[in-house]
Amino acid sequence: MDFIDAIKNRQIKIAVIGLGYVGLPLSMALTKAGYYVQGIDCNAQRVESINNGHSNIIDVKDECLQESLKNDLFNASTEYSLISNVQAIIICVPTPLNKAKEPDLSYIIKAMKGVLPYLTKQILISLESTTYPGTTEELIEGYVEKEKGWKVGEDFYVCYSPERVDPGNKKFSVENTPKVIGGSTQKCLQIGQTLYESFLPKVVGVKTTRVAEMTKVLENTFRCVNIALVNEMTMMCERMGIDIWEVIKGASSKPFGFMPFYPGPGVGGHCIPLDPLYLSWEAKKYNYFNRFIETASDINSNMPYYVVHQIGKILCQQGKSIRKNKILLLGMSYKKDISDLRESPSLEVYELLKKQGASVEYYDPYIESFNYKDKVIKGIVFNEETIKQFDIVVLLSDHSNIDYNWLVEKATLIYDTRNVCKDIENHKIIKLGQNIEGMYLEN
Numbered sequence: 050m051d052f053i054d055a056i057k058n059r060q061i062k063i064a065v066i067g068l069g070y071v072g073l074p075l076s077m078a079l080t081k082a083g084y085y086v087q088g089i090d091c092n093a094q095r096v097e098s099i100n101n102g103h104s105n106i107i108d109v110k111d112e113c114l115q116e117s118l119k120n121d122l123f124n125a126s127t128e129y130s131l132i133s134n135v136q137a138i139i140i141c142v143p144t145p146l147n148k149a150k151e152p153d154l155s156y157i158i159k160a161m162k163g164v165l166p167y168l169t170k171q172i173l174i175s176l177e178s179t180t181y182p183g184t185t186e187e188l189i190e191g192y193v194e195k196e197k198g199w200k201v202g203e204d205f206y207v208c209y210s211p212e213r214v215d216p217g218n219k220k221f222s223v224e225n226t227p228k229v230i231g232g233s234t235q236k237c238l239q240i241g242q243t244l245y246e247s248f249l250p251k252v253v254g255v256k257t258t259r260v261a262e263m264t265k266v267l268e269n270t271f272r273c274v275n276i277a278l279v280n281e282m283t284m285m286c287e288r289m290g291i292d293i294w295e296v297i298k299g300a301s302s303k304p305f306g307f308m309p310f311y312p313g314p315g316v317g318g319h320c321i322p323l324d325p326l327y328l329s330w331e332a333k334k335y336n337y338f339n340r341f342i343e344t345a346s347d348i349n350s351n352m353p354y355y356v357v358h359q360i361g362k363i364l365c366q367q368g369k370s371i372r373k374n375k376i377l378l379l380g381m382s383y384k385k386d387i388s389d390l391r392e393s394p395s396l397e398v399y400e401l402l403k404k405q406g407a408s409v410e411y412y413d414p415y416i417e418s419f420n421y422k423d424k425v426i427k428g429i430v431f432n433e434e435t436i437k438q439f440d441i442v443v444l445l446s447d448h449s450n451i452d453y454n455w456l457v458e459k460a461t462l463i464y465d466t467r468n469v470c471k472d473i474e475n476h477k478i479i480k481l482g483q484n485i486e487g488m489y490l491e492n
């Protein structure tokens with residue numbers, strides 16, 4: 050039976066390497082479609098927890114994971130040897146930046162070293178990790194050809210299919226978001242596309258793996274640049290005394306040619322702050338310096354500094370200071386309704402305030418504690434008595450499970466960086482971008 054028929058008859062087994070925000074939801078989507086999935090993760094604790102039915106990923110319910118485990122359609126392990134009987138491998142390992150803000154591809158390299166001894170001929174390898182154009186060619190296709198002496202498109206098949214999952218998004222999941230895929234050869238694309246089409250509603254084939262890689266970085270660069278644009282407009286509007294939130298509301302009424310993006314304390318997560326820098330780093334090899342990406346990253350990474358500067362100004366207007374007064378940060382995750390702290394601008398705000406000698410604490414319904422300089426920082430008990438002790442509450446993530454009316458009533462002062470209090474009329478609320486010069490002197 051050929052590969053395409055084997056896919057159609059669910060006669061292939063699949064390995065998913067890396068069982069995090071991307072790999073675990075993908076594994077579940079595959080098992081729901083009737084595939085057996087061998088999950089591989091190098092983190093033994095994570096593997097144990099998954100095999101015990103605890104997902105720890107917001108988009109995968111424990112019951113769904115338990116169902117797959119119970120039906121013997123899924124198993125997690127640290128042992129690469131278990132992939133020796135699979136016909137397809139999907140790689141979903143991290144692609145962070147190193148300290149010098151350069152791409153760190155070591156996770157993909159390690160994953161490929163791990164799978165290499167167990168590859169059998171005719172296997173399909175699909176990379177889903179976000180990366181710059183050329184990675185699949187070099188680290189998957191080129192590596193296997195060199196180490197095994199096989200020819201891509203004949204002895205094995207290679208694709209790149211970027212993941213677009215948006216953790217916590219209640220409308221779009223892995224299962225209803227169109228997927229893009231590029232193959233190393235036409236046959237690779239045909240096989241890869243057949244596999245993805247067998248469990249997803251819409252798969253868009255593009256000509257090469259480089260095009261598919263570039264598609265993903267373009268999408269995230271688009272977000273990064275537009276967020277930076279609105280962040281810059283916010284700082285400009287502050288100076289001009291114009292309410293940016295009202296401006297966005299007005300502009301959003303245009304049914305074409307405008308798409309709202311919202312300002313905030315900075316960008317976080319594993320994608321928006323990192324992926325565009327993957328592209329600009331690679332482009333430099335071609336002597337191309339992408340000014341949009343550099344400018345946007347610069348503006349977005351300065352937002353926590355802007356927020357802290359504003360906190361200082363607000364306190365100063367009241368005859369108080371960052372150094373002497375008590376500050377509560379509300380929401381540490383990088384976006385609403387999730388517990389992901391990766392690259393969160395709230396952490397940066399926390400650190401900047403600490404450096405200025407602030408007495409700063411936090412509360413986040415999703416985060417019990419986080420590590421800061423070898424210390425475990427725990428959230429406060431969130432009640433009327435504790436809230437009243439703070440001179441200012443800074444809203445950094447717009448979690449839906451907070452009663453903001455109640456909070457505004459109890460708090461001394463609120464600095465709202467997400468406009469989450471937009472429907473509450475109260476002089477205690479100061480919004481990101483609001484011109485505060487002299488506001489207390491006038492009162």
Ligand SMILES: NC(=O)c1ccc[n+]([C@@H]2O[C@H](COP(=O)([O-])OP(=O)(O)OC[C@H]3O[C@@H](n4cnc5c(N)ncnc54)[C@H](O)[C@@H]3O)[C@@H](O)[C@H]2O)c1
Nearest residue numbers: 067068069070071090091092141142144159160178179212
């Ligand atoms: N998180 C998102 O929202 C998102 C969205 C789209 C794309 N992506 C991309 O997907 C990739 C994975 O991101 P993620 O958020 O799932 O990361 P993650 O950190 O949540 O999960 C990665 C998992 O891979 C495991 N791992 C690392 N190296 C390994 C190895 N050599 N062998 C086996 N397992 C290994 C880790 O232990 C971890 O459990 C990244 O390239 C990211 O940019 C992420």
